[in-house]
Every structure is written in structure tokens, then in C-alpha cells.
Amino acid sequence: MFKIKIIIVLGLAFLLASCAPAKPDQKTGVEARFEYVKETDILLRAFLQDMPKGGDLHNHLFGAVYAEDWLRWAEEDGMCIDAKALALRFPGHNGCDALSTAKTVLLGDQVLRNQLIDKFSVRDFVPYSGWSAHDQFFQTFGAMAAMPSRFGDMVAQTANLAGEQNVQYLELLHTMELFDTILPMVGGIALSGDADADYQTLMASEFGQELPNMVARAKRDIDIAEARKVDILKCGTAQAMPGCDVTVRYLNQPVRTLPLSAVFAHTIFGWHLMEQDSRFVGTNLVAPEDDFIALRDYDDHMEQIDYLYKSLGPRNVSLHAGELWLGLVHPSELRDHIQKAVKIGHAKRIGHGTDIIFETNYKDLLKYMAEHEIMVEINLTSSDALLGITGNEHPYLVYKNAGVPLSFSTDDEGVARIDLTHEYMRAVKELNVSYAELKHYTYNGLRYAFIDADKKADMIKVLDVKFTAFESQF
Numbered sequence: 212m213f214k215i216k217i218i219i220v221l222g223l224a225f226l227l228a229s230c231a232p233a234k235p236d237q238k239t240g241v242e243a244r245f246e247y248v249k250e251t252d253i254l255l256r257a258f259l260q261d262m263p264k265g266g267d268l269h270n271h272l273f274g275a276v277y278a279e280d281w282l283r284w285a286e287e288d289g290m291c292i293d294a295k296a297l298a299l300r301f302p303g304h305n306g307c308d309a310l311s312t313a314k315t316v317l318l319g320d321q322v323l324r325n326q327l328i329d330k331f332s333v334r335d336f337v338p339y340s341g342w343s344a345h346d347q348f349f350q351t352f353g354a355m356a357a358m359p360s361r362f363g364d365m366v367a368q369t370a371n372l373a374g375e376q377n378v379q380y381l382e383l384l385h386t387m388e389l390f391d392t393i394l395p396m397v398g399g400i401a402l403s404g405d406a407d408a409d410y411q412t413l414m415a416s417e418f419g420q421e422l423p424n425m426v427a428r429a430k431r432d433i434d435i436a437e438a439r440k441v442d443i444l445k446c447g448t449a450q451a452m453p454g455c456d457v458t459v460r461y462l463n464q465p466v467r468t469l470p471l472s473a474v475f476a477h478t479i480f481g482w483h484l485m486e487q488d489s490r491f492v493g494t495n496l497v498a499p500e501d502d503f504i505a506l507r508d509y510d511d512h513m514e515q516i517d518y519l520y521k522s523l524g525p526r527n528v529s530l531h532a533g534e535l536w537l538g539l540v541h542p543s544e545l546r547d548h549i550q551k552a553v554k555i556g557h558a559k560r561i562g563h564g565t566d567i568i569f570e571t572n573y574k575d576l577l578k579y580m581a582e583h584e585i586m587v588e589i590n591l592t593s594s595d596a597l598l599g600i601t602g603n604e605h606p607y608l609v610y611k612n613a614g615v616p617l618s619f620s621t622d623d624e625g626v627a628r629i630d631l632t633h634e635y636m637r638a639v640k641e642l643n644v645s646y647a648e649l650k651h652y653t654y655n656g657l658r659y660a661f662i663d664a665d666k667k668a669d670m671i672k673v674l675d676v677k678f679t680a681f682e683s684q685f
């Protein structure tokens with residue numbers, strides 16, 4: 212009898228304890244789990260890996276591919292290796308001539324393989340006098356190469372890496388019809404700097420005549436790539452891979468370090484492509500913003516976009532702007548890039564925006580960005596590698612406190628050898644981002660996506676369902 216009483220008392224005590232409301236400062240459920248796991252890196256990684264993620268809105272397709280994939284395709288496609296320069300090269304009419312065939316040389320040479328992987332990325336990289344991580348990062352793009360037919364393979368690999376981490380949506384920055392077509396066609400044309408006159412000049416040239424063919428070819432190339440992706444990932448079959456569930460869209464990517472004529476022509480091409488192919492949802496200028504030509508022509512690039520926006524009609528624009536820092540460039544270059552991207556370049560999103568507090572009247576700019584919901588795409592590993600900015604040096608808090616929308620993205624996950632989960636981890640560990648904030652930012656990856664409104668609404672509903680399931684575990 213005594214025993215029964217004790218059991219009843221203990222049972223009641225347990226019931227009362229489990230029904231007692233949590234103290235106001237005491238987190239429960241998924242919040243409590245997050246607070247617990249964030250003390251241990253590997254538990255945090257596991258938690259964030261499973262956590263549903265909206266979109267990765269800043270992801271360069273060529274930078275997303277891992278070195279091992281470039282090498283595998285090189286072996287399969289008869290590509291050549293310049294062992295001295297540590298670079299992949301296309302075969303000529305006589306094969307690889309003096310260079311080595313990738314298939315032959317890579318098979319038994321683990322040292323060379325490792326050297327190439329390091330060359331194509333920042334793996335094991337230690338900056339040294341005269342060669343920074345910034346230099347290492349951007350040289351990779353001249354060393355990596357693949358046959359155009361690998362476009363679909365790249366999309367498949369990138370989508371699958373996203374799908375494995377429960378990422379729902381990718382906007383991949385991709386350059387089409389530039390180096391073999393537009394650049395040789397217009398590279399020698401001198402422009403005046405007057406956007407209207409320059410537009411007429413370009414459209415009256417061979418470029419204008421060829422433009423419809425380029426757009427048609429790009430559309431066909433995306434059709435082929437998408438079909439290849441479906442094939443590689445076995446979508447629609449019982450063996451469908453995680454990447455099949457990832458919705459992919461593309462951003463046109465003119466290269467801002469090329470001659471002004473090539474940048475304008477490629478932006479015009481993108482404007483037409485966006486109109487004719489709904490898979491291309493926006494445009495974004497790429498290549499180092501601190502490059503001499505990129506700095507010199509920055510205002511002209513903004514004027515070109517403004518001209519197209521007003522004369523051919525609005526399109527979605529996201530711009531790398533303010534990916535600069537004190538010391539990297541002359542201080543005068545830190546004063547107005549974000550401002551001009553937003554107000555002249557019609558940017559709805561800003562990539563990086565790291566130099567914000569160096570901008571003239573930056574507080575007004577922040578207010579403007581918050582009011583107009585101009586989102587900032589934050590790429591923590593990239594800012595660390597390219598600008599040396601980590602932790603509290605990053606202007607995350609400046610943007611957050613001003614109410615500017617934010618989202619985390621990868622930038623170049625293959626070159627940096629990271630993934631989106633890694634960036635979320637950095638956000639938690641370095642910026643002390645809470646679970647609720649992280650969830651908000653991951654939704655921003657869909658809310659500020661350039662995909663059409665109906666599809667976006669559907670994706671947000673799917674994310675709601677995923678979060679309900681994820682959070683109910685805890």
C-alpha cells in the first residue's frame with residue numbers, strides 16, 4: 212500500500228512537472244534543441260544539415276563544381292592537362308599535342324591530382340607574400356575547363372548537393388554565349404559611354420543580327436542541360452536522387468572585367484533571354500569588383516542596365532556591389548557602389564554589400580534598402596577568403612539592425628569546398644544567429660527569389676510543411 216502511494220505521488224509529480232509552463236526565458240522544442248546542439252559543432256552540423264532550407268540565391272555554377280568533378284569529366288572527355296600551369300585545356304585537332312591527356316596522366320599520379328584539386332580551389336591554401344586568397348580564388352576560373360556538353364552535369368551535381376541538405380531552390384549564375392560568340396563579335400567596338408547611342412551601335416552590328424540566333428541557341432542549350440540533369444539524377448524513377456526535388460532557375464552573368472561593348476552586349480542578350488525563357492529569371496554582373504576595368508567602368512555598367520530597364524522593360528536585377536574593403540581598393544571606391552546598384556542599376560538584391568559603412572550617407576541608404584526590401588545575399592566563407600572579413604567585422608548586424616532583408620548563400624561552394632549548411636553554421640557560430648532568425652533567413656531565400664509568383668507561393672507552402680515535420684521531432 213505504501214509502495215502504491217509513492218507511485219501515485221511520483222506519478223502526480225511527473226504529470227505536474229510535464230504540464231508546468233516553461234519559464235519565459237526557457238526555450239522548448241526545436242529552440243531548446245538548437246540551443247543544445249550549437250555548443251557542439253558536429254551536433255550543430257547534423258541539425259542544420261537536416262533543417263529545411265529555402266533557397267541559395269547566390270551560387271555561381273562554375274564556382275559550384277568541385278575539382279574532382281572537373282577532373283572526372285576531363286578524363287572521360289579526352290581533355291588535356293597542362294601539368295606545368297596545373298590547368299585543364301581543350302584538345303586541338305591533333306589531340307593534346309605537347310600536353311598530357313587527362314586520362315593517361317591522372318590515372319596513376321595522385322600527387323598531380325592533389326595539386327590540381329588544390330589549384331582549382333582554396334583547399335590547403337595558405338596566403339603568402341604577393342599571393343592572397345583573393346588571387347588564389349579568382350585564378351581557379353582560368354584553370355578549370357569542361358566540354359560545353361557538361362553544362363547539364365554541372366547543374367545535376369549542384370542540384371544534388373543542395374537536395375542532400377534539404378535545400379529547395381537554386382538560382383544559378385551562369386554565363387552563356389559570351390567567350391565564343393559575343394566577345395569576338397563586339398570586343399573591338401569602341402563605345403561612347405552614352406547608353407542610347409551605344410545600344411544603337413551594337414544592334415546595328417553583327418551582334419544585333421545574330422542576337423535572335425544566340426537566344427534560340429541558349430534556350431536549346433538549357434533544354435539539353437535540363438534533360439541531362441533529369442537523366443543523371445534519375446528523376447521520375449524509383450532511384451530518383453535528392454537533386455530532383457530542387458527547383459533550379461538561372462541568372463545571366465555578364466563579366467564586368469571585359470570591354471564595355473562586351474558587357475553591354477551580353478547584358479542586352481540576357482535581357483532578351485529573360486523575356487523569352489522563364490528559366491532565366493534575372494541578371495547579375497560578375498568578376499572581381501576591385502579589378503581596374505570593373506572599377507573604371509562601374510558607372511557605365513549601371514547606366515547600361517538603367518537604359519535597358521527603361522527602354523526594353525524591367526527585369527530582375529541582383530548585383531555584386533560593395534564586395535570591397537578598406538585596403539583592397541582606394542577609399543574613394545568604397546563610397547557609392549551599393550547606392551548606385553540600387554538606385555541606378557535597379558538591383559532588388561545586393562550580393563555581398565560588405566563595404567556598406569564606408570558608403571557616403573550609408574544610414575540613409577540602409578533606410579532606403581529596408582523600406583524598398585532590397586535583400587542582401589551574405590556569403591560568409593567568400594567574404595572571409597576574398598576580403599579577409601570574419602565574425603563581427605562582417606556588417607551583418609548593421610543590416611539586421613536597419614531592418615534590411617538578409618539571406619545566406621554559398622557564392623562558389625566548389626572552389627571554397629563548402630556547402631550551404633556550412634554557411635548556416637558560420638552564421639550561428641560567428642554571428643550568433645538564433646534559430647528563429649535562421650529560419651526567417653532561409654524563408655527569405657524563397658521570398659526574395661526571382662521565380663514567378665505562383666511557383667514561389669507553392670514553394671513556400673512546401674517549406675511550411677517541411678518545417679512542421681522537422682520541428683515536430685523535438
Ligand SMILES: [Zn+2]
Nearest residue numbers: 269531562622
Ligand atoms: Zn558571387
